[in-house]
Amino acid sequence: MYNFKKLFTYMVVGALVMALSISCKNDEKTGSGDIIGETNQNHPPQGIYSNGYYNSYAGVTNNGSYCSIIGKAYYSEQVSVNSDITVMNWYQEYGNTSSYAGSSSRDGEATINSPTTDYFQVSYDAGNGLLRVDIRTNANEIYTTSYLSKQ
DSSP, X not given: OHHHHHHHHHXXXXXXXXXXXXXXXXXXXXXXXXXXXXXXXXXXXXXXXXXXXXXXEEEEEEOSSOEEEXXXXXXXXXXXXXXXXXXXXXXXXXXXXXXXXXXXXXXXXXXXXXXXXXXXXXXXXXXXXXXXXEEEETTSOEEEOOOEEEO
């Protein structure tokens, strides 16, 4: 009888250990388990970026750990807004040359100092050297620089 209890106890403990090891296995993955990008500080080169879209422009200043993007975005040809954005980290999906930061970016870290918005996004395509700023104000107007290239 003593050997039966001992054998039964070992079987129960073994079954529990097996059940826990199966239920806790996640292969070191979090969330969905798919890692699709990373954050970085690959800021655009310092300088003036512009295009022919209503005279949109942005001046980029790098500090190493962050970059400042000060410029002008347009809602229409006559309606524009000045913006002042600080980007600490960009989010970039693997296999993509574009990085993003702003209120909608997955893991990019940025603050907008002006104007007051309910949404903003900055994107930088390192492959083509293109910078873009999109801002939606509290009045639900969307301002954009379109794609700017370094001058």
